[in-house]
Amino acid sequence: MSTQEILRKYLPQRDQMLLMLHEIQQHNPGNNITPADIRQVAEYLNTTSASVYGVVRYYSMFSMAPRGKFVIRFCKSPLCRMVGAFNVLKSLEKELSIHMGETTSDMLFTLEPSECLGHCDKAPVMMVNDQVYFHLDEARLQEIISQIREQELKKQQS
Amino acid sequence: MIQQTKISLRNTGSIDPLSIDDYIAAGGFQAFEKALRQDPGQVISELESSGLRGRGGGGFPAGMKVKFTDKADRPFDGMKYVVCNADEGEPGTYKDRVIMEQDPHIMIEGMLIAAYAIQAQKGYIYIRGEYIDSIRKVEQALKNSYDKGYLGKDIKGSDFSLDLEVRLGAGSYLCGEELTLLESLEGKRGYPRIKPPFPANEGVFRKPTLINNVETFALMPWIISEGSEAFKAMGTEKSPGTKIFTISGDIEKPGYYEVVMGTTLRELIELAGGMKDGADFQAAILGGAAGTFVNASVLDTPMGFDTLKEVGATLGSGAVMVMDPSRSLYDMMASILDFFAHESCGKCVPCRVGTTLLVNMWKDVRQRRNGNRTEMLEKMEEEAEYMQETSLCPLGGSPIIPIRSAVQYFKNEF
Ligand SMILES: Cc1cc2nc3c(=O)[nH]c(=O)nc-3n(C[C@H](O)[C@H](O)[C@H](O)COP(=O)(O)O)c2cc1C
Ligand code: SF4
Ligand code: FES
Numbered sequence: 001m002s003t004q005e006i007l008r009k010y011l012p013q014r015d016q017m018l019l020m021l022h023e024i025q026q027h028n029p030g031n032n033i034t035p036a037d038i039r040q041v042a043e044y045l046n047t048t049s050a051s052v053y054g055v056v057r058y059y060s061m062f063s064m065a066p067r068g069k070f071v072i073r074f075c076k077s078p079l080c081r082m083v084g085a086f087n088v089l090k091s092l093e094k095e096l097s098i099h100m101g102e103t104t105s106d107m108l109f110t111l112e113p114s115e116c117l118g119h120c121d122k123a124p125v126m127m128v129n130d131q132v133y134f135h136l137d138e139a140r141l142q143e144i145i146s147q148i149r150e151q152e153l154k155k156q157q158s
Numbered sequence: 159m160i161q162q163t164k165i166s167l168r169n170t171g172s173i174d175p176l177s178i179d180d181y182i183a184a185g186g187f188q189a190f191e192k193a194l195r196q197d198p199g200q201v202i203s204e205l206e207s208s209g210l211r212g213r214g215g216g217g218f219p220a221g222m223k224v225k226f227t228d229k230a231d232r233p234f235d236g237m238k239y240v241v242c243n244a245d246e247g248e249p250g251t252y253k254d255r256v257i258m259e260q261d262p263h264i265m266i267e268g269m270l271i272a273a274y275a276i277q278a279q280k281g282y283i284y285i286r287g288e289y290i291d292s293i294r295k296v297e298q299a300l301k302n303s304y305d306k307g308y309l310g311k312d313i314k315g316s317d318f319s320l321d322l323e324v325r326l327g328a329g330s331y332l333c334g335e336e337l338t339l340l341e342s343l344e345g346k347r348g349y350p351r352i353k354p355p356f357p358a359n360e361g362v363f364r365k366p367t368l369i370n371n372v373e374t375f376a377l378m379p380w381i382i383s384e385g386s387e388a389f390k391a392m393g394t395e396k397s398p399g400t401k402i403f404t405i406s407g408d409i410e411k412p413g414y415y416e417v418v419m420g421t422t423l424r425e426l427i428e429l430a431g432g433m434k435d436g437a438d439f440q441a442a443i444l445g446g447a448a449g450t451f452v453n454a455s456v457l458d459t460p461m462g463f464d465t466l467k468e469v470g471a472t473l474g475s476g477a478v479m480v481m482d483p484s485r486s487l488y489d490m491m492a493s494i495l496d497f498f499a500h501e502s503c504g505k506c507v508p509c510r511v512g513t514t515l516l517v518n519m520w521k522d523v524r525q526r527r528n529g530n531r532t533e534m535l536e537k538m539e540e541e542a543e544y545m546q547e548t549s550l551c552p553l554g555g556s557p558i559i560p561i562r563s564a565v566q567y568f569k570n571e572f
Contacts, residue, residue: 015363017345018326022287045345058347058503059328061287073288077249078447078493079406079479115331115497116249117288120479121404121412130290 001027003037007044014045017055021062030066031110067110068103070148073127077116085124091138095145108152160417160425163392165400166376167416170260175295178302181263187308189379190270194316201275202228205378208386209398214243214371215445215475217397217463223368226358228276230366239362240273240281241343241369245327245334247286248446249497250477253402254372256414258285258292262299266322268375270308271382273320276368281320284339286327297324331501332553336369349505350551373402393419397462407480408434420460427480437482441568443490445474447497448556450563451487470566472559487568488524491560495520498557509554512545516557523572531572535565
């Protein structure tokens, strides 16, 4: 779906902007919002690009930089940290060979910090796109990551 | 051992969350239909006399807020709004998610009752963007409600009409603060508004708006169907009814538990299977990051808004994070201070600078730099108090809450 097609699904009202931005971002291959998208949103809502930039930059779920196909939101809030999230994070960084905030060179994964994801009873917790993963430890992480890698490899081959 | 008393969670686990027929078969919408047969004023007095207090953290009397919004003058276009705060971001809290994922219709019914009471025509459910499952379920439940004639025009043959829509957050804790939420709902950056005016007078689009938390709305159907007296018969004098606690950390069965207000921390821990591997209790943090550290002396204090306040603790959102003696209080405080530094929106200097300053001061306390620790802790309290006095919004006033309680209960441990 093009950005125009997405925009037309919404009324041209400012209070619909976050919904539009979420959907635009989801449809972009880079999981991001581009300057061209921002221009189109601004035009559609009859507002300035600057004010749309302001919104995109403010919210941590929006990104202008292209991101990997899988965006990992890693919880670093108090409860997850208490049960060892930072150790798990280290092994995740090692597994992906990137640091927090970076994207793998194959554009498969982006690793982002997140505050409490609301699953503290099953800490440590992370989300990979729409999916929530619980009770993380080194072994579980490797399993999750290699599963996604394999699944992507199969898709490429077929 | 105490048992759960399920009101807002009464259908969880026993019905299909996506089936409105299941919800109706379990008695759903009867409270709303009862309200619809009454005068709106009667509904307001029922909510008011129930003593229900907001479950989003502040504990403000819900009925009073309904009354204020009802009394507010209608603007030229006649609009009043109801907004459900489903931005749930307080660390350790996941009760609203449970309601939305397991029984989304109950929240909608609560919103219908409140909207009828103030004769609002339109409403929004503002859900945090990360809560994918909640978003999908609430959207489906809204669709179901329209299909069954519980939303839309002339609901169930009355002349009351209500439209509800979902709006999404996008990763900002501050947007859970009600006035900031309204800014975000309007499609703006999440910078707080100055209070007053309060939402009751100038809310979304500057129109009179009733904004409540998911759990607050989810309790309303029961209050209307069973009556305010029945509600007041539970809980403590100043905090009637039930509360969902989300308990995590070093306990056997972490999760969500709905119990009567006034339940003690000891009872709650017991209900959640006791301390993990029979360990000792060291500390709990009540109410999330903007919550309080307590030690074992609070284990037998009835948990209600006022009873906890009396001992320098908070109920907040009902988050309970339990620590056994192997856990470091230093680390815990460090992660809480990091949280505020990360979530400060930076609009005002005291909070932007202060939240980072506190992170660094805490490192000094820990490494015993810059003088003696008692003095350092006092200095931190001073800084955090200054932030509270000079910040634009309540986030800047939040760090003092955990700091003061940590000093009160654990001074000798640092
Ligand atoms: C920084 C901050 C974050 C907040 N986050 C939430 C939240 O996620 N959910 C919520 O219901 N209330 C939150 N609140 C409280 C709201 O401002 C407001 O009190 C609440 O929506 C009122 O509903 P209630 O009376 O039903 O509790 C927050 C407050 C502050 C200061
Ligand atoms: S107190 Fe903090 S969060 Fe609130 S407006 Fe000021 S900088 Fe932003
Ligand atoms: S602290 Fe990580 S999910 Fe709540």
